[in-house]
Amino acid sequence: MSELLVVGGGIMGLWAALTAARAGMTVHLVERERLGSGASGGLLGALMPHMPDRWNAKKQFQFDALVSLEREIAELEAETGTSTGYRRTGRLMPLGRPHLRDIALGHEQDALTNWRAADRQFHWHVRDQGGDGWLSANAAEHGVVFDTLAGRVSPRRVLATLRTALMERPNVRIDEGAGIRAIDPAHGRAEREDGSRVTFDHCIIAAGVGSFPLLDALSVPLKTASGTAVKGQAALLKADVDPELPVIFTDGVYIIAHDDGHVAVGSTSENRFADPLATDEQLDDLLRRATILAPCLQHAPVVERWAGLRPKSAGREPTVGRHPDHPNLFLLTGGFKVSFGIAHRLAQFVVDEIAERDTIEIPESFLCRNHIAALREKHL
Known part of the structure; x- marks a missing residue:
């Protein structure tokens, strides 16, 4: 039975571990802190589609993923008896x-063509008003778009559900508290931060922002880093609102009603920062803008302020699949x-690639080998 090392316990690593375990592999999941302690353990959980115009392989892949996620979540919840x-x-x-509004009307027609799944049609509606008091009328002077494809998930609850599913499987081992600091693919071994060693037949690096130093060390010659960290800040408010309310999104502000009487507001995108885990006046401004958009939140108490680092690959697209220099090493990071x-879809691709079986197609721009080639061309 193949021994798979999964480095990183965020959303990518957990889906990879579960997919591999379901395929019969022996899985060793190693996380530096605790599962979900990185960017995956935030507050938003927005499931936002790309615009329906100028259709391409990347947009089709994301569309298929968002549609299939509903089924995947239902199976996961049925398996564990918990809610995500x-x-x-x-x-x-x-x-x-x-x-x-003129642009949005064009997108309305684009969605009729491009947002069509096998069993349903998703829509991009342009309306004169919307929100039933959820969205301020002053913010939508020229109407609103309401799309039926977007959704949300509770980040921490889906992480907990994935963990539960993994803990119930005898072919899964989870180690928290010491990450991987060096990987030797040629000999199938890795060194943890506490000095201990682990062995593997195959390895998936899915460690969020921690993936990039590991990848860079294994991809010489590179002088441009394979990715970077982008700080995000968000907040959680206590608010008695209908959990079926749609996500509000505009100008970088997300407002998301969750099932447990809370509303998440986010998020900043900061390329420069002094403290990756500190919140500051940028979050204060975000909250101010959110209460203008949704006046019912004006007096909602803030119960949590959060900051974390999200992984952004140098080419902006996720970095996925087999490393060109190391046939037993695979990447699954940079989802930003x-x-x-x-x-879940990227994890399926990587596990199928390890098992050397037919799999789904992913955009060429996602493939690890193409990321590495582009970074080496920059060097040359």
Whole structure:
């Protein structure tokens, strides 16, 4: 039975571990701190599709992933008897300027063509108003877009559900508290931060921002880092609102009603920061903007302020699949803002690649070998 080492216990690593365990592999999951302690353990859980225009392979892949996630979540919840906080709520986007309405009307037609699944049609509706008091009328002077494809999940609850599913499997071992600091693919071994060693037949690096130093060390010659960390800040408010309300999104502000009487607000995107885990006035400004968009939140108490680092590959796309120099090494990282919607599909691709069996297609721009080739061309 193949011994698989999964490095990282975020959303990517957990889906990879579960998919591999279901395929009969022996899985050793190693996490530096605790499962979900990185960017995956945040507050938002937005499942947002790309715009329906200018269709391409990347948009098709994400669309298929968002559609299939509903079934995957249902199976996971049935298996564990727990809830992930998943709901296809749709999304409201206010149109603050006349030209935005004209663009949105074009997208309405694009969605009819491109947002079509085998068993249903998803829509991009342009309306004069919307939200039933959830979204301020002043924010939508020229109407709103309501799309029926978007949704949300509770990040921490889906991570806990995945952990439960893994803990119930005898072919899975989970080690927390000391990450992997060096990998030797040629000899099938890795060194942990506490000095201990682990062996493997195959290894998946899915350690979020911690993936990039490991990848860089194994991809010489590179002088451009394979990825970077982008800080995000978010907050959780206590608010008695309908959990079926759609996600509000505009100008980088997300407002997401969850099932447990809380509303998440996020998030910043900071390329420069002094403290990766500190919240500051940027989050204060985000909360101010959120209460203008959704006035019912004006007096909602903030119960948690959160900050974390999200992994962004140098080419902006996720880095996925077999390493070109090391046939037993695989990458699954760089999802940045879209990880929760596509992690299950990317994990399936990587596990199938390890098992050398037919699999789904993913965009060429996602493949690890193409990321490495592009970074080496920059060097040359």
